[in-house]
Amino acid sequence: MLTCPNCGISPLAHAIRDMQYTYKGRSTTIPDLVVEHCAGCKEVLFAQGEQEHYGALIAAFRQQVDAQERKQVSALRKALGLTRDRADALFGDVPGDFARFEKGEAPAPAALLKLLRLLGKHPALLDEL
Template identity: 35%
Template sequence: MKIKCPECSKAMKRDESRTERVEYDGEAMTVEGLAGWFCPSCGEAILDDESARRYGEAGDTLLARSRERLQAEIRRIRKKLKLTQVEASQLVGIGKIAFSRYERGETQAPAPLVKLLRLVDQHPELLSEVGAL
């Protein structure tokens, strides 16, 4: 059986015990014993169903951990600044329900909001200026 790489059209090679590293948001996991077809030229892979499932689960785990870290960070910053959720939502100009969802991890907080919170975390003296904007 020959399979051509969908990316570069070179011949792919069968491997039953591949180890792949999955990375997301600065954290990595190693998934061992992956079976599938691998392109020696460009690195593309077509995993068997069971391997694709395990590889996907590793990605899901990293994504979930990243969200947990983010929601914990948002809460930590808010508490450090001694703000209620309502005050924090007014500070950054969003609804209090949205802020609560970000803090509980129900919704991924938008990157600009996170950057703003980190800025105020590093420079709490800017708090009143941010609130006045």
């Protein structure tokens, strides 16, 4: 039985854990991960191979969140009646920013997403820009 590498005192024991993961304000539960748990210091380590399993699951979750975000940028831009060129002129740093955001070639800045969501709720504010 392995001794805990954190405290160096207690033995590690297998356990099954669900882990909460949050990305860009959205959370998911990664279920049934095999971990090594220290009853002494409460350290939790991934069992052999589980870190890769966990990494693949969170990568898939991040891709899903990023895809939803891309769709939301596109939908909000269209709902505001803006072409990509007009949106670039209003919010972008350089021409082509919205095309890159909507194709997933670059992440839309969090502040831009918040601004678009706000304008989506209060489209009359677009005239103030």
